[in-house]
Amino acid sequence: MPKQAIIEPSIEAINIIDTPIPTPGNREVVIRVVVAGTNPKDWKYPLWTNWAHNSGDDMAGFVHSVGADVYEFNPGDRVAAYHESGKQHGTFAEYAVAPDWTTFHIPEKLSFEEAATVPTAALTAAVALYADMRLPPPYEGGDGNTVQRNKVPLLIYGISSAVGAFAAKLARLSGLGPIIGIAGRATEFANSLADHVVDYRQGEDGVVFAIEAILAKEGLATKMPYVFDAISENGSLETTLRLIDPDGGVVSTVLPPKLFARDRDNYAYPDGVKGINSAVPTVHSTDKDFGYLWSRYLGRLLEDGRLRGHPYEVMPGGLSGVLTALQKLKNGEASAVKYVCRIDETQDLLRSNVLVGKQVSGAEDRPQSHTSSHALRDFPFPS
Structure with a gap:
C-alpha cells in the first residue's frame, strides 16, 4: 500500500504509515509525487501546534486522477503543485492532493527536483x-x-x-x-x-x-x-x-x-x-483567482526560461529523508538551498530514527485532531 510520512511534533521522528490512494474532490488533482519539497513551515507547524501530521505542501510529479470538475489536467501530465496547508494528503507521501487552481503544468526540460522548489515559495x-x-x-x-x-x-x-x-x-x-x-x-x-x-x-x-x-x-x-x-x-x-x-x-x-x-x-x-x-x-481561500492566474503564469515563465527554480539538495532515502531535511531546516543549516526528497527512494524504514506505524482510520492526519494553545496555532505559515 502507498505510504505517507507523519511528522511528529518533536521533529525527532516521523511515522511512515500505509495510506490508500486519495480520492479527489470535484476541483482537486491527485498527484503521484516524484519529488517533495520542504519549507520552514513544515517543521514549525507540527512543533508549535503539537500536531502530528503530514505537513508537506510542495510537490512535482504525475497526475494520477482528477475530480469531476477538473478540465485542465489529465492522468499522466507532468505537474507541480501547492497543496492546501492544514489539509490531509500532504506532499510527504507517494500520492498527494492539490486544488486544481494551484496545480500547473511543467515543461519536459524541467526536472522534478527543480520544479518542487517552486510552488509555495514563488506563490508567496x-x-x-x-x-x-x-x-x-x-x-x-x-x-x-x-x-x-x-x-x-x-x-x-x-x-x-x-x-x-x-x-x-x-x-x-x-x-x-x-x-x-x-x-x-x-x-x-x-x-x-x-x-x-x-x-x-x-x-x-x-x-x-x-x-x-x-x-x-x-x-x-x-x-x-x-x-x-x-x-x-x-x-x-x-x-x-x-x-x-x-x-x-x-x-x-x-x-x-x-x-x-x-x-x-x-x-x-x-x-x-x-x-x-x-x-x-490565501490563494486557497480569499485569493483563489490570484492563485489560479499565478500558477498558470509560473508554468509559462518556467517553460520559456524567464524563471528558474531555487538551488536544491536531495535528501537521500525518500520519505525517510524528510526527517533529515526538516531537522536541518530547524537547525538553520540551509543557506540558499531547498531540501527535496525523491519519493521513490523510500526505503530502510526501520532505521533507528524513524518510527513505522499503521494507519488508524486516518486519525494521524486529521486537522481537527490537534490541540494547542500556541499563538500561532491557526496562523497560515508561508514558506
Whole structure:
C-alpha cells in the first residue's frame, strides 16, 4: 500500500504509515509525487501546534486522477503543485492532493527536483509583491521579456531564502530596481539576484548605514518605498522599520510583527506606512483567482526560461529523508538551498530514527485532531 510520512511534533521522528490512494474532490488533482519539497513551515507547524501530521505542501510529479470538475489536467501530465496547508494528503507521501487552481503544468526540460522548489515559495513572493504591495507585475507594460521602468527601489530582507530569491527574480521581471538584498552566508547567490547586497551580520546600525549610502549613490531618497521582509524575525523587523519611508512606504512581512518583533507590545509602523502580513494560503481561500492566474503564469515563465527554480539538495532515502531535511531546516543549516526528497527512494524504514506505524482510520492526519494553545496555532505559515 502507498505510504505517507507523519511528522511528529518533536521533529525527532516521523511515522511512515500505509495510506490508500486519495480520492479527489470535484476541483482537486491527485498527484503521484516524484519529488517533495520542504519549507520552514513544515517543521514549525507540527512543533508549535503539537500536531502530528503530514505537513508537506510542495510537490512535482504525475497526475494520477482528477475530480469531476477538473478540465485542465489529465492522468499522466507532468505537474507541480501547492497543496492546501492544514489539509490531509500532504506532499510527504507517494500520492498527494492539490486544488486544481494551484496545480500547473511543467515543461519536459524541467526536472522534478527543480520544479518542487517552486510552488509555495514563488506563490508567496507573488502574493507579497503583487496582491499585497500592489507592485506592477511583469505582464503589465511589457513585451513578454523584462520590463523597463523608472527606478522603483525594493529592499528584500532574506534575499537568499527561497521566498526572497523568487521575490527578487519576479521583481527583476517587473522591471523594478534597484533591488537591494540583505543576506548572510550566501553572498555569491545573493549577488546574482540583486543590484546591491548588504550583510546582516554587520549589525542593525551597519545595515541601515550601508543601505542609506546605497540609496544616496543611486540618487534616491534615504528611505525605502517598498520593503519585503522574507525573514520577519530575529531582528529583521526592527531593521526594516528604520529603513521604510514613513510617508507612504509599504512593508510586507511573512510573519506577523505582533508575534515576532523583539518588543511585540510596542512595535508599530508610523501612521504613513502600510504594513501587510502576506500569507500564501490565501490563494486557497480569499485569493483563489490570484492563485489560479499565478500558477498558470509560473508554468509559462518556467517553460520559456524567464524563471528558474531555487538551488536544491536531495535528501537521500525518500520519505525517510524528510526527517533529515526538516531537522536541518530547524537547525538553520540551509543557506540558499531547498531540501527535496525523491519519493521513490523510500526505503530502510526501520532505521533507528524513524518510527513505522499503521494507519488508524486516518486519525494521524486529521486537522481537527490537534490541540494547542500556541499563538500561532491557526496562523497560515508561508514558506
